[in-house]
Amino acid sequence: MVKKRLVLNFPPHLIDRPVTYELITRYKLRVNILKARVTPKEWGRLVVEVSGNKNDLDAALQYASTIGVEIDPLSKGIAWHQELCIECTACTSICPSKALSVKRPEMTVEFDRDKCIACELCIPVCPYEAIEIQL
Numbered sequence: 839m840v841k842k843r844l845v846l847n848f849p850p851h852l853i854d855r856p857v858t859y860e861l862i863t864r865y866k867l868r869v870n871i872l873k874a875r876v877t878p879k880e881w882g883r884l885v886v887e888v889s890g891n892k893n894d895l896d897a898a899l900q901y902a903s904t905i906g907v908e909i910d911p912l913s914k915g916i917a918w919h920q921e922l923c924i925e926c927t928a929c930t931s932i933c934p935s936k937a938l939s940v941k942r943p944e945m946t947v948e949f950d951r952d953k954c955i956a957c958e959l960c961i962p963v964c965p966y967e968a969i970e971i972q973l
Contacts, residue, residue: 868890920949
């Protein structure tokens, strides 16, 4: 079984189409929606964790791409600028997945990209703009 975290960007004409349902039923994928922003007549964005057989997953992503869904690995969308971080730890208390945490006893901030769900809660609390979502 293969597991990937992806950002799926839907053009406005696909918002009413059951793309996620098609990925689940046609390709036997497990789709865990980590974050969603879907608004009529605008680009929609889903942050998902998908898992399934490698061939099914590859075919599903090919299908989604063919109908116009833009697909990016989640890891490309996350940037933590450690050199800007002053270790204030404000981001660690707001992070629901614990991707941002405090290493003790050093009291330094650590970022675990694999745990990050790109919820963006950390961005407004960081006074030094050390964290950004790049889409």
